[in-house]
Amino acid sequence: MDNVTVATETHAAHEEHHVSLPQHRHHFETPEQQREAGTFGMWLFLLTEIMFFGGLFFAYLLYRNWYNPAFVAASNQLNIPLGTTNTAVLITSGFFMALAVWAAEVRKKTFLVATLLLATIFGLVFLGVKYFEYKEKWEKHHIPGASFDISEFVNPPRDAKTGKPVEEPLSPDMAQKTQVFFSLYFAMTGMHALHMIIGVGLLLWLIPRAQRGDFTAGYVAPIENFALYWHFVDIVWIFLFPLLYLINRHPV
Amino acid sequence: MNEHQHHDPGNITNPEHAEHHIVTPKTYGIVFITLLTFTGITVWAAFVNLGILNPMIALAIACTKAVIVILFFMHVFFQSKLIKMTVAAGFFTFLILVTMTLSDYISRAWGLW
Numbered sequence: 001m002d003n004v005t006v007a008t009e010t011h012a013a014h015e016e017h018h019v020s021l022p023q024h025r026h027h028f029e030t031p032e033q034q035r036e037a038g039t040f041g042m043w044l045f046l047l048t049e050i051m052f053f054g055g056l057f058f059a060y061l062l063y064r065n066w067y068n069p070a071f072v073a074a075s076n077q078l079n080i081p082l083g084t085t086n087t088a089v090l091i092t093s094g095f096f097m098a099l100a101v102w103a104a105e106v107r108k109k110t111f112l113v114a115t116l117l118l119a120t121i122f123g124l125v126f127l128g129v130k131y132f133e134y135k136e137k138w139e140k141h142h143i144p145g146a147s148f149d150i151s152e153f154v155n156p157p158r159d160a161k162t163g164k165p166v167e168e169p170l171s172p173d174m175a176q177k178t179q180v181f182f183s184l185y186f187a188m189t190g191m192h193a194l195h196m197i198i199g200v201g202l203l204l205w206l207i208p209r210a211q212r213g214d215f216t217a218g219y220v221a222p223i224e225n226f227a228l229y230w231h232f233v234d235i236v237w238i239f240l241f242p243l244l245y246l247i248n249r250h251p252v
Numbered sequence: 253m254n255e256h257q258h259h260d261p262g263n264i265t266n267p268e269h270a271e272h273h274i275v276t277p278k279t280y281g282i283v284f285i286t287l288l289t290f291t292g293i294t295v296w297a298a299f300v301n302l303g304i305l306n307p308m309i310a311l312a313i314a315c316t317k318a319v320i321v322i323l324f325f326m327h328v329f330f331q332s333k334l335i336k337m338t339v340a341a342g343f344f345t346f347l348i349l350v351t352m353t354l355s356d357y358i359s360r361a362w363g364l365w
Binding site: 032035036039040043044046047050051054058062080084087088091092094095097098099101102105106224227228231232234235238239241242243245246247249250 | 272274275276277280281283284287288291294295298299301302303306307310311313314317318321322325326327331332334335338339341342343345346349350353357
């Protein structure tokens with residue numbers, strides 16, 4: 001009976017120690033186990049995101065095969081310099097997020113806050129560039145719907161030097177199908193931008209907490225798992241950029 | 253009271269759980285430069301007329317970039333087998349989704365073209 005009492009008391013003391021540390025909750029054996037469980041859970045969430053964006057990519061693949069001439073003409077409306085800039089901006093943001101994880105691991109608070117701020121700023125730059133791209137589509141009536149304008153696809157502008165159309169003219173039927181491209185363009189880049197906005201929101205929540213020192217005393221998980229999300233959003237763009245902007249420059 | 257009723261010693265002695273790798277800024281820097289280089293290459297390649305190879309090269313570069321991000325920015329290279337299996341299983345399931353749907357799509361009008 002004595003032995004049981006002693007064992008229970010030791011156990012209780014042990015539990016209390018667990019509860020006091022966010023990186024080692026009482027229901028985990030070790031901090032490492034908690035960390036792996038967290039990473040595992042985060043990846044399961046990201047897999048559902050892969051399926052979600054995967055469905056959109058798949059729709060793009062099929063419709064691009066069906067209405068190839070419309071997809072080529074519509075895709076060439078996109079601005080490659082802006083798309084390239086945004087790719088570099090997003091990779092830079094991801095780089096600072098990766099550095100933030102390192103800063104949290106080695107417990108450098110000022111560096112952690114600085115890298116989180118830089119990741120946020122580059123994320124906002126990306127969204128700003130996206131705004132100007134969307135604005136151009138709005139002005140050219142290239143947003144699918146009642147006021148969509150097919151004239152630029154039926155009568156493409158002529159090159160000043162050669163006098164030839166810059167793009168293969170489409171029949172009015174096929175030109176209507178450019179709306180399918182723009183629908184998918186707005187659905188895919190829009191869902192990506194929504195993920196960016198949610199990410200920036202989370203960053204604005206993480207930065208004051210990092211400033212308070214929450215993540216530089218051994219509790220790295222929120223920074224690490226947010227970084228996984230942020231890099232995932234990067235990967236989506238890594239595929240969106242070539243598929244939407246680049247692969248239709250030379251129709252077979 | 254037996255300790256074993258509450259604690260699975262495998263969780264403590266499993267060396268995979270104990271290992272923790274901190275990826276250095278140097279590695280991140282190399283990955284960053286590599287990703288920017290690949291971005292440059294893919295834009296350059298888009299303006300060279302390679303016919304059917306254009307989309308293939310663009311997708312191959314995108315896949316390479318994605319794998320680099322997953323392995324190093326997302327630390328999968330340094331993670332336990334459980335995490336590696338989870339990530340691989342996810343992509344494998346997505347491939348099944350694509351293959352099954354495509355095989356249906358291709359075979360719908362079989363012989364009618």
